[in-house]
Structure formats: C-alpha cells, structure tokens
Amino acid sequence: MDIHRERTGVEKKFYHMCEPIVQEAGYRLYDLEYVNTSKVLRVYIQDPRTGSALIDDCVKVDHALSPVFESETWIPEEVVLEVSSPGVYRHLSNLDHFKTSIGEVIASVIIGGLSPEQIVGAPKGIANEKKFRGKLLEANDEGFTMEVSNFPLKLTYKQLKKANLDPDLKAARE
Numbered sequence: 001m002d003i004h005r006e007r008t009g010v011e012k013k014f015y016h017m018c019e020p021i022v023q024e025a026g027y028r029l030y031d032l033e034y035v036n037t038s039k040v041l042r043v044y045i046q047d048p049r050t051g052s053a054l055i056d057d058c059v060k061v062d063h064a065l066s067p068v069f070e071s072e073t074w075i076p077e078e079v080v081l082e083v084s085s086p087g088v089y090r091h092l093s094n095l096d097h098f099k100t101s102i103g104e105v106i107a108s109v110i111i112g113g114l115s116p117e118q119i120v121g122a123p124k125g126i127a128n129e130k131k132f133r134g135k136l137l138e139a140n141d142e143g144f145t146m147e148v149s150n151f152p153l154k155l156t157y158k159q160l161k162k163a164n165l166d167p168d169l170k171a172a173r174e
Contacts, residue, residue, distance in 0.1 A: 098139035
C-alpha cells in the first residue's frame, strides 16, 4: 500500500476544493473518494472532538458544499455527492490515519509473507499468517507496529494490502 500516494486529476481538485469547506464547517476531512465510473464523490468527515460524524454533521457539510458544486463549472452535472462518517471500521490508507489510530485495535492483511526477521521471537502460528488483528502501537513513514498475541509485529506499508480499525464492539457494550 502506498500511504504517500498523491491524489491526481479530478480527485485532487475535489480534495482541494472540499478540504477548506469541511474545515470551515468545523470538521476534519478524513478521506475522499471519487468513483469516475458512477460519478459518485464520497466525502468522509469527522468531528475532531468525537472522531466520528452524526447524520446532522453530514447534512451540515453537504449544505456547505452544495453552493460550490452548483457554481464550479469544472464539476460534471451528474456527480452525486455523498457525505458520510468514515465508520467504525474505517480504512487506514495514509500516515495520518495510522498515527491518529495509535492505541486502537486494527486489522491488517499483507501481501506475501513475513520475513524471517519479522518473526524472530514470535509465537507459533504467526509466521504463516496474512491477516493480523491487534493494538496499533506505533506508526512512522516506513511502517507500523501492532501487538499480535502479545508480540510486537512490525510491518511495512509495502507489505500491506489493506488495514482498518477493528474494534471489539461486543466487549465495548459489556
């Protein structure tokens, strides 16, 4: 996974247009996704105080974005705007996502296998796994460390196929 991926084309224009409007409305632009084939723009927002967004928050940002969508001539008329919370199981796709999730339980899937250096001292069974779940301990430009079966597993972003928050909601209710 390339966590340093630069947005390009229309998605980049949408991001630069939406980010200040979302911030001005009092929220954080968590992510943005433009699906060209269906002309859908998904804007994921967070209330910085709660880390989530309620329906009223999404409506507020949608209303803030609407005048810009109506006035900008480069935006195709058929674009459908969806403003949403990134969700409880939000994806982690950039360094900021990882850093703000330190201390949270995440799930990750890797491409290929672990290197011999990564499994020194690891519990049996980890060596052949591709899916891991554990507490995110740290994140930097090269990779991250998560606690898997009481073992600090260091992964690089290049190994990563996908990652997302994976809270235990059942335990949270108890």
